[in-house]
């Protein structure tokens with residue numbers, strides 16, 4: 001059953017590299033304006049999922065529908081609905097910001113008389129208006145990321161795929177990027193599928209989070225509900241030098257348990273990392 005505000009419906013997607021599945025039996029749906037996160041460690045299958053959903057690689061099984069139509073039988077139509085920011089930047093360093101955006105506008109058949117206005121608006125949205133005529137090679141890492149994001153929006157896609165958009169950036173620059181991505185969703189109403197291995201990024205930005213591990217979705221809910229299911233309060237303590245956690249529904253219960261523990265211990269609120277640990281026995285970021 002297709003709800004009419006559903007942009008993307010993915011069912012039972014499979015991608016194998018050799019004998020090993022990079023993505024197995026992955027299903028998801030994204031509605032207009034929604035902000036979905038795909039959170040998982042390195043090698044979990046996040047980039048492979050984005051590549052499958054944007055047509056960069058073919059699945060070995062499963063279905064991808066954009067507005068109820070098969071991606072495989074209507075690839076051109078679907079690609080007009082999609083904006084993509086890949087994990088590796090693909091800007092032309094020798095061109096200016098304006099020229100990079102203009103190239104994208106031409107590739108997407110944006111009429112000549114609209115291009116200038118749309119490009120200026122994009123530069124402004126990214127806080128880069130005064131840098132339009134500067135070569136991209138003079139840009140900082142954060143400026144390049146902002147430029148790639150607004151470039152991907154020039155043709156007004158319905159859904160934006162962001163693959164690890166803040167990887168390798170300083171915390172301050174990362175927060176700037178979060179602000180931009182948040183505004184894209186709130187102001188432009190673009191639906192977003194963002195992949196990340198940063199816990200805080202998923203918690204801060206995403207309305208719903210799917211946790212991915214070894215190619216499979218192992219949990220799916222709002223960040224608050226995911227944490228509630230494991231226990232929203234954590235007693236963290238050292239057991240023979242090893243850090244351990246116990247989970248409680250309320251702060252009172254956690255504080256009562258804390259009193260029983262000898263040695264170093266504290267109570268804190270649960271994070272999505274705790275959810276991952278509880279489900280897999282491992283940390284997301286090792």
Ligand SMILES: Nc1ncnc2c1ncn2[C@@H]1O[C@H](COP(=O)(O)OP(=O)(O)O)[C@@H](O)[C@H]1O
Pocket residue numbers: 017021022040041042043044045046047048049
């Ligand atoms: N082109 C490829 N050829 C072979 N194996 C690949 C290829 N791309 C990814 N993989 C493997 O698939 C798994 C998922 O990779 P990837 O989707 O890049 O994970 P993530 O983006 O979550 O770090 C990993 O085990 C990776 O080594």
Ligand SMILES: [Mg+2]
Pocket residue numbers: 046047048087164
């Ligand atoms: Mg990746």
